[in-house]
Amino acid sequence: MPDVRWPLSSSRDYNSPSGLYVDTIRENNLLQLVSEPTRFRSGQTPSLLDLILVNDPNLVAYHEVLPPFGRSDHVTLSCKIQLNITEPKKVTKRLKIIDYEQLNANLENVDWESILHSSMDVEIMWSSFVDRLSVECESCTSYRSLTTIPSKPWINKRMLRMLRNKKSMWQRYLRSRREEDYVAHRTYSNGIKVLLEGAKSSFESNLASSRDRKKFFRYIRSNLNTKVTIPMVRNRQGCVSKSAAESAESLSETFAASFIKEHDNLPRTNFAGSQGQLSSVEFPPELVEKHLSSLDIASAPGGDGISARLLKHCATSLSLPLSMIFERSFATHSLPGCWKEALVTPVFKKGDKHDPNNYRPISLIPIISKICEEIIHEKILHFALSNRVHIRPPHWAEVDLLLVYRRRKNLR
Known part of the structure; x- marks a missing residue:
């Protein structure tokens, strides 16, 4: 042609x-x-x-x-x-179920002031807090097994039993070769087909109307032909990595090469409107509890493994120990080592999936460290706007962003 x-x-x-x-x-x-x-x-x-x-x-x-x-x-x-690898037909998961109501009650009875001394090093305070929280969580946790079909999550245990029964009816027909056994199998099979179609439709409708976007996109990715997981990328020599560690090292080198270190020179400020001074930041338990209660439970945890769901459900009992840790961290100008670490996930953009330059990094830091950062940010923002702290040009854009942020907070 x-x-x-x-x-x-x-x-x-x-x-x-x-x-x-x-x-x-x-x-x-x-x-x-x-x-x-x-x-x-x-x-x-x-x-x-x-x-x-x-x-x-x-x-x-x-x-x-x-x-x-x-x-x-x-x-x-x-x-x-690049093709998607078919998942196993059945997967048995071990579900972890936490009784948050009981956990919150147990944590309220803990004498945190005797565990977290004000003179302790912040690293020791954090380790003591995590150890005690782990013990209390384990005492309120139960486990159960759940068998699912990853490619068809709408199929429950009842449907699995019906599918096994359908197979048994077919085996019975193969042994007997009787017309009535074949008719019984076809009738039963048609009923299951209608039931499965209804279950799938209901599952997709609930998924589309759900606020949990992660479940929605996880289901979409599972139906793609292309492989969503990260393959072994090529190293500097252009050869495909032979292990996950080597592939992670290649991605790390690529991300580090594109990192731009900002200068340490802060913009000069003009205190013409006021002579106020912000010398310290307080972390009252009430303020910490407010921030914990406003967390999105769908937020991914950092390297400490403490989930947003746990922090939100136990905001009342965890506000005091976290307040003490925040106060000590600010007073000693130090952070727990865990707060300085991040889980970096490479996200594919487009092109060759074996090329590390076609990925961008997404960093997950501990949620508790972000709570501390938000409180400090609010204090600095309030001080700057209350005292008319102006940033000299060409940094007027930062001032506009602060004003917009304040208006948005007031509208909520």
């Missing part, structure tokens, strides 16, 4: 066979990835005859043109295909 030119043009008229071919490609939403000639013959114009057609460009990591085999006048196309 010499009249077909790539990329396809919507305004071009094709003859009957070529038009049918082009219409088929468009109707199936196919993409053609090869953009350079693939056939070379002496005395003729090079042409693009060898194609790579996909319905998702992420299916192919990259492709390259190699010399032809033997005496062929067609080049060799090499590409790497």
Whole structure:
């Protein structure tokens, strides 16, 4: 079909066979990835005859043109295909169930002032807090096993029993070869089909209306053809990493290379409106409890493993020990080592999934450290706006952002 030119043009008229071919490609939403000639013959114009057609460009990591085999006048196309690995049909998970009401009551009875002395090092205070919290959590935790089908999460235990019963009825028919056994199996199978379709529809409707976006996108990713997990990326030598540690090291080097260290020179301020001074920040338990109660339970935890759900449900009992830790940290100008660490997750952007430059890092720090940061931020913001602290040009944008932030907080 010499009249077909790539990329396809919507305004071009094709003859009957070529038009049918082009219409088929468009109707199936196919993409053609090869953009350079693939056939070379002496005395003729090079042409693009060898194609790579996909319905998702992420299916192919990259492709390259190699010399032809033997005496062929067609080049060799090499590409790497990235497919989703099928999950096991059944997965048994061990669910962790915490009685937050009982845990909150137990934590309220803890004498935190005797455990967390005001003269202790902040690292020791944090370790003592985490150890006691772990003990109390374990005493209020129960476990149970849950068998699910990852690709079909709407199937519950009752449906699994029905599917096993359907298989047994089919085995019974194979042994007897009786008409009544076949009719019974077909009737039962049709009933299960209607039940499964209704369960799937209900599951997807509830997922679409849910506020938990993570579950929604997790379900969407599970139905994609392309692999969402991170493969082994290439190192500096261009070779694919042989282990997860080597792949993580390559990603770490890539992220570090693009990191820009900001200068330490802070902008000068003008205190013309007031001579106020912010010398300390207080962390009253009531303020800490307010911030804990406003947490989003869907927020991912950091390296300490303390979830937003636990902090929110136990905000009343945890406000005092966290207030003491915050006060000590601010007074000693030090942070617990765990607060300085982050879980870095590479997020794929586009292109070759084996290229570390095609990922961007997402850092997860402990939620408790973000609470401390928010309280300090609020105190500094309130002081700056109350005392008319102005930042000299070209930093007026920061002042505008502070004003917008204050207005938004007042509207809530």
